[in-house]
Amino acid sequence: MEFFRNADIDFLGKKWYFLAFSLVFSVAGLFSMLFWHGIPYGVDFRGGTLVYVKFAQTPDDNAIRAAMDRAGLRNVRIQRYGQPSGNEVLIGVSEEETNEQALDRSKLLIINALETNAPQDKQDLNNASLLALKTYFLQKDPLRAGTDAEQRYAAQAQAIVDYRDKTKGGVLTSLDELKAAADPAVVASLQDGFFLSDFAVRNVEIVGPQVGGQLRRQALLATVYSLAGMLIYLAVRFEWIYGVAAVVTVFHDTLITVGAFSLMNKEISLTVIAAILTLIGYSNNDTIVVFDRIRENLKLMRREKLSDIVNRSINQTLSRTILTAGLTFLTVLALFLFGGEVLHGFSFALVIGILIGTYSSIAIAAPILVAYQDWRSNRGKPPMEAASRKESNRGERVKAKV
Amino acid sequence: MNKNLGWKMGVIVATLVVFLFGIIGIPDSWSGKGLLAAIGNRIHLGLDLKGGTHLILQVQVNDAVTVDSDNAIERLKTDLRAHKISYAEITKPDPVNAPEKIVLKGLPPESRSDLLSIVQDRLPEYSLTSGADNSWTVAMKPQNLSDLKKRAVTQAIETIRNRIDQLGVSEPIIEEHGLGQYQILVQLPGVDDPARVKDIMQSTAMLEIRQSMGGPYASEQAALQQNNGVLPPDTMLMPGHSIGATSGNSGPSWYLISRASAVTGRDLRSAEPSRDENGQPSVSFTLTGEGGRRFGAFTGSHVGDNLAVVLDNKVQEVAVIKEQIHDTGVINGRFGEQEAKDLAMVLRSGALPAGIKYLEERTVGPSLGTDSIRAGVTAAVIGMLAVLIFMLVYYHAAGINADVALILNLIILLGFLGFSGATLTLPGIAGVILTVGMGVDSNVLIFERIREELRSGKTPPSAVEQGFSHAWITIVDTHVTTIVSAIILFIFGTGPVRGFAVTLSFGLFANLFTAVFVSRVIFDWVLNRKERGEALSIG
Numbered sequence: 001m002e003f004f005r006n007a008d009i010d011f012l013g014k015k016w017y018f019l020a021f022s023l024v025f026s027v028a029g030l031f032s033m034l035f036w037h038g039i040p041y042g043v044d045f046r047g048g049t050l051v052y053v054k055f056a057q058t059p060d061d062n063a064i065r066a067a068m069d070r071a072g073l074r075n076v077r078i079q080r081y082g083q084p085s086g087n088e089v090l091i092g093v094s095e096e097e098t099n100e101q102a103l104d105r106s107k108l109l110i111i112n113a114l115e116t117n118a119p120q121d122k123q124d125l126n127n128a129s130l131l132a133l134k135t136y137f138l139q140k141d142p143l144r145a146g147t148d149a150e151q152r153y154a155a156q157a158q159a160i161v162d163y164r165d166k167t168k169g170g171v172l173t174s175l176d177e178l179k180a181a182a183d184p185a186v187v188a189s190l191q192d193g194f195f196l197s198d199f200a201v202r203n204v205e206i207v208g209p210q211v212g213g214q215l216r217r218q219a220l221l222a223t224v225y226s227l228a229g230m231l232i233y234l235a236v237r238f239e240w241i242y243g244v245a246a247v248v249t250v251f252h253d254t255l256i257t258v259g260a261f262s263l264m265n266k267e268i269s270l271t272v273i274a275a276i277l278t279l280i281g282y283s284n285n286d287t288i289v290v291f292d293r294i295r296e297n298l299k300l301m302r303r304e305k306l307s308d309i310v311n312r313s314i315n316q317t318l319s320r321t322i323l324t325a326g327l328t329f330l331t332v333l334a335l336f337l338f339g340g341e342v343l344h345g346f347s348f349a350l351v352i353g354i355l356i357g358t359y360s361s362i363a364i365a366a367p368i369l370v371a372y373q374d375w376r377s378n379r380g381k382p383p384m385e386a387a388s389r390k391e392s393n394r395g396e397r398v399k400a401k402v
Numbered sequence: 403m404n405k406n407l408g409w410k411m412g413v414i415v416a417t418l419v420v421f422l423f424g425i426i427g428i429p430d431s432w433s434g435k436g437l438l439a440a441i442g443n444r445i446h447l448g449l450d451l452k453g454g455t456h457l458i459l460q461v462q463v464n465d466a467v468t469v470d471s472d473n474a475i476e477r478l479k480t481d482l483r484a485h486k487i488s489y490a491e492i493t494k495p496d497p498v499n500a501p502e503k504i505v506l507k508g509l510p511p512e513s514r515s516d517l518l519s520i521v522q523d524r525l526p527e528y529s530l531t532s533g534a535d536n537s538w539t540v541a542m543k544p545q546n547l548s549d550l551k552k553r554a555v556t557q558a559i560e561t562i563r564n565r566i567d568q569l570g571v572s573e574p575i576i577e578e579h580g581l582g583q584y585q586i587l588v589q590l591p592g593v594d595d596p597a598r599v600k601d602i603m604q605s606t607a608m609l610e611i612r613q614s615m616g617g618p619y620a621s622e623q624a625a626l627q628q629n630n631g632v633l634p635p636d637t638m639l640m641p642g643h644s645i646g647a648t649s650g651n652s653g654p655s656w657y658l659i660s661r662a663s664a665v666t667g668r669d670l671r672s673a674e675p676s677r678d679e680n681g682q683p684s685v686s687f688t689l690t691g692e693g694g695r696r697f698g699a700f701t702g703s704h705v706g707d708n709l710a711v712v713l714d715n716k717v718q719e720v721a722v723i724k725e726q727i728h729d730t731g732v733i734n735g736r737f738g739e740q741e742a743k744d745l746a747m748v749l750r751s752g753a754l755p756a757g758i759k760y761l762e763e764r765t766v767g768p769s770l771g772t773d774s775i776r777a778g779v780t781a782a783v784i785g786m787l788a789v790l791i792f793m794l795v796y797y798h799a800a801g802i803n804a805d806v807a808l809i810l811n812l813i814i815l816l817g818f819l820g821f822s823g824a825t826l827t828l829p830g831i832a833g834v835i836l837t838v839g840m841g842v843d844s845n846v847l848i849f850e851r852i853r854e855e856l857r858s859g860k861t862p863p864s865a866v867e868q869g870f871s872h873a874w875i876t877i878v879d880t881h882v883t884t885i886v887s888a889i890i891l892f893i894f895g896t897g898p899v900r901g902f903a904v905t906l907s908f909g910l911f912a913n914l915f916t917a918v919f920v921s922r923v924i925f926d927w928v929l930n931r932k933e934r935g936e937a938l939s940i941g
Contacts, residue, residue, distance in 0.1 A: 052770070054769070104597075104600075104760075104763060129594050130592070130594070131595065131598070162768075164769070165453075165767065165772060166768070166769070166772045169769055169773070170767060200767065200769065201765075202766075202769055202770040203764075203765065203766050204765040205764045206763040207761075207762050208760070208761040208762060210460070211458060211761045211762045218894050219894070221894065222890050222893075222894035222895075225890050226886070226887050229886045229890065230883055230886065233886065234883075270895070271829050271898065271902075274891055274899045274902050277888075277890060278891075280887050281885075281886065282840065282884060284880070284884075285840070285880040285883060288876065288879045288880050288883065289847065289876055289880065292876045292879065316854070319850055320846050320850040323796075323846045324839075324847075327789050327839055327842050327843075327846070328836070328839035328840060328842075328843070330792070330839070331786070331788070331835050331838055331839035332785075332835075332836070332839065333785075334781045334782075334784040334785030334835065335781045335785065335832055335835055337781070338777060338781040338784055340773060340774055340776075341777075342774050342777075343777075343778070343781075343828060343832055346829060347832070
């Protein structure tokens with residue numbers, strides 16, 4: 001099997017279409033960032049409190065909202081997430097509600113508001129910690145344990161917590177279920193001190209405003225350093241114009257990816273930034289493969305026009321470009337479809353970024369080289385030679401080694 | 403050639419064995435369960451997979467500076483008195499933002515040299531500069547100031563580690579958070595209810611025993627009135643500890659307390675939870691030799707007076723000194739059982755040199771971690787299978803070559819995680835998946851090049867030779883750019899994101915070995931077994 005054998009597509013001839021395509025997406029993204037959704041910072045960068053809750057039955061958004069209102073929490077974000085059958089809801093409070101003195105105040109308010117029919121003096125088993133259970137058993141001593149009480153009750157508490165979290169996904173609906181996991185006497189003793197609410201807190205994220213600002217600065221710095229690193233490496237390995245072309249291309253990819261998050265109003269979290277930095281590296285891969293071939297062909301085909309050489313190089317590497325992009329895309333798609341809710345933003349960024357990154361190494365990076373060349377020859381300067389010279393030296397060295 | 407191939411294969415098999423050992427160690431049993439347990443022992447899971455709490459703390463280093471400069475002011479006052487130098491006032495102009503600055507006003511001009519020698523001899527960490535109107539500024543030298551702040555962070559880390567160790571949290575991480583100033587990163591695996599741990603960490607646990615001169619008063623005003631509007635010299639008002647289960651009157655109370663303390667928490671040798679004569683939980687403590695001598699001298703000369711046990715600037719308890727006490731004491735008062743235990747524990751661990759405040763808190767419940775592992779592993783297996791099958795279909799026999807290289811790549815990556823103790827996070831699993839996708843790029847580059855060379859009429863051995871040597875430069879370039887990205891991520895990221903950077907960069911390093919070296923050896927081995935001129939199966 002082989003795709004794109006002897007491909008001969010005039011990519012450079014279509015550069016105006018490419019430019020139009022890229023402009024439409026970049027401008028749409030920029031427009032959304034500036035005038036519509038803005039840059040949708042997640043809690044990592046904005047600060048605030050997010051509580052991820054799993055319910056036993058299908059949650060009623062209005063009831064949750066009413067409970068939050070009663071607790072005095074304003075501007076609460078309530079959003080379903082994950083598979084519908086998971087009954088999962090994200091409850092968020094923005095930064096204004098969270099100062100650093102009472103960083104976990106909102107969390108406690110949210111959880112208390114959800115405990116609508118909690119009996120007096122009983123703890124909620126679905127949200128009880130391992131330690132709370134162990135302490136309770138040690139006090140009640142349902143097994144009449146002797147000197148090894150500490151270990152025995154620790155094991156019982158662990159078994160109950162494991163059953164709740166690993167087998168039942170976090171929410172128990174009746175105490176009797178536990179008889180499968182723990183000693184019946186221990187389970188019976190739970191009656192006096194515990195009740196079952198209809199939800200469990202799965203995940204809590206609280207970020208103070210100071211950290212949010214700090215992280216925002218760092219994310220920006222990391223992106224800038226990454227781009228600068230690429231520019232320097234490519235300028236050293238090839239020629240400065242190759243570095244510039246690659247960095248412009250990657251910047252274009254980053255802009256469109258962030259733009260897609262803004263257009264779809266998806267939150268940008270720390271892991272999304274990680275995905276974007278990965279894309280900066282990945283998108284460069286494709287560009288480098290094409291550039292490497294251009295450099296090689298510049299040496300072999302000294303008589304031909306640069307635009308022909310570039311076209312030929314793109315066509316020669318097309319099979320590889322599409323194949324690897326396709327394979328990486330396949331793995332990323334698996335991540336997007338099966339990787340779970342936590343990685344949703346991360347894999348979304350990769351899905352978009354790999355498509356754009358592959359497109360741009362053909363449609364943006366190579367035409368920049370040719371445009372630069374045209375501009376030089378219009379000013380009466382000699383065509384690009386430095387790159388081919390550099391390569392021929394190194395080429396000989398490689399051959400000598402072989 | 404054959405011999406050469408022999409040792410190369412040896413290298414590959416040795417690598418395989420070493421990294422397989424990295425993944426599973428020597429398992430107790432070779433059953434499926436035993437192997438899973440063995441992997442669990444070797445590969446450390448991050449908080450996002452295991453469940454637990456992640457906290458970022460800000461050490462309020464200015465607290466430590468305030469204590470130091472307060473002492474400096476006391477020393478200045480004493481020495482100025484000793485040298486009979488008069489002054490109008492000694493203040494800190496900006497006690498919140500610049501507690502290291504002390505301003506002296508209204509000194510006689512001729513006292514200049516005396517003042518200079520006092521600061522030089524008695525306060526070597528401070529510098530003296532003159533200002534307008536006979537005022538002087540005494541400020542901590544910048545080097546000493548930054549040392550003091552750094553020391554406060556180091557001490558806070560040690561104290562917090564002592565406290566957490568005693569709570570029995572396994573494998574906690576407590577370290578300076580390099581991304582911010584004076585911040586500490588605390589990771590507590592398995593702790594899904596951080597409230598109690600946070601209280602214990604945050605308690606400064608500053609224990610002091612001072613003389614009590616009067617009280618309790620209902621309010622500060624009442625206290626002032628009782629003393630005719632002026633506090634006696636070297637005393638201060640302190641609030642009482644009014645929260646308590648058994649205290650009947652829970653209203654605020656104030657005490658008149660001496661500024662100087664007889665002993666502090668630093669003089670403690672040990673502290674244990676105990677019970678007082680009424681059977682109520684209390685904390686008993688023992689003092690060090692030096693602390694005991696001072697306490698003995700203090701109690702000896704104050705028999706009949708009151709002493710106050712002060713904890714974190716709140717009066718915990720006031721008691722009459724009946725006789726000289728040497729090196730033991732009891733802190734009574736309205737504790738619950740757990741409170742007494744925790745207090746003894748924080749007293750043993752020592753005082754925090756400065757207050758801390760929480761900047762960030764993330765808790766992952768174990769049920770989410772379990773789901774994340776399941777989802778991550780599912781995605782990884784599906785993604786990997788898709789790639790493996792595609793390579794077989796597209797490249798035929800050469801596809802087997804690529805698949806072997808990929809699997810070895812994964813074994814090396816996971817083995818590395820086992821050896822290095824690096825943690826596997828959910829984004830880290832994504833890094834493993836991406837390594838598969840990006841790692842196969844090297845194989846594709848090489849294979850496509852070999853196909854091209856074959857098409858241009860080269861014999862299989864020379865096409866393989868050319869394919870590898872041409873693709874090699876490109877592969878190095880592409881790997882370097884991705885690894886540069888990953889290193890920057892490692893420097894700027896924390897926790898989960900770092901896990902991603904680690905797996906991705908190591909996966910790509912390993913890929914250089916598997917895609918180039920291993921793949922080449924397999925090709926050579928296949929070519930060796932073929933007749934001259936027989937075609938190469940590469941799709």
